[in-house]
Amino acid sequence: MCRSVNRATIDALEHGAVSSVSIMVPCPAFEEFAEYARTHPQYDYGIHLTLNAEFERYRWGPVLSADTVRSLVDRQGYLWRSEHQTAANARADDVERELRAQIDKALDAGVPLSHLDTHMGTLFMRADFLDVYLRLGTDSKLPVLITRDDGLAGRLGVDERMVAQIRSAADQLGQEGFPVLDKVLMHYSWDSVSQKKRAYRSMIFDAPPGVTQIIIHCGEADAELRSITSSYSIRDGDRQVFTDPQVIAEIENQDVNLISWKQLSRMTSGQAVSD
Helix, strand or coil, rough: CCCHHHHHHHHHHHCCCCCCCEEECCCCCCHHHHHHHHHHHCCCCEEEEECCCCCCCCCCCCCCHHCCHHHCCCCCCHHHHHHHHHHCCHHHHHHHHHHHHHHHHHHHHHEEEEEEEEEHHHHHCCCCHHHHHHHHHHHHCCCEEECCCCCCHHCCCCHHHHHHHHHHHHHHHHHHHCCCEEEEEECCCCCCCHHHHHHHHHHHHHEEEEEEEEEEECCCCHHHHHHHHCHHHHHHHHHHHHHHHHHHHHHHHCCCCCCCHHHHHHHHHHHCCCC
């Protein structure tokens, strides 16, 4: 998203308990992180398929020319701010062409891809968006973030009519041998770092058997991030929690296995997991 998020994410990968990241290709700091990913292929990189530019003064447009995907952009040529604006205005063919361009741009930059997911849950908002999401995963031979648990859709404000379709899609992907998550959790809160630690400990140590993904947002509370979003403390707090040696040690000493999307893919296909 920006350089302070890049730095924090790299710190959490190299020194913390983060096992997977996802990249927002249309954003201004993409090239910097793509260079890191290209030279550090041992880590897990997904594409955070991006159809929104939600901040007030820090905006981005599509990878494709705005003139060629007019339904995806506002009058200023930026991606719509909210997922609901995108759902109300975007054509599915524009969505698919733009997202394929995002994947291609990452591949052309040498990013070794492990999975796909969806920024702000926008691809869960309409049935034709969901079809695009699943088709991108199948065509790219990459797993997509999807879960059998309805809780994620509820937290994202997905229309009730879509919940059953998401669940059905998850079941279908599982039958086809793609990884499907059992649960997806997130704690996007202005809590203090100590409160965050307690909340994340509960998420990790009380997680049910199966595969749970915890989504966090790492950042450094520097001048850049403070100028972009009032949520800088949320992101800096997430970084502090998941690079804390005590938290890392607690995770290692519990009956919890940190895995990557690449490992999950091999486990699902029955291949041995070696890293």
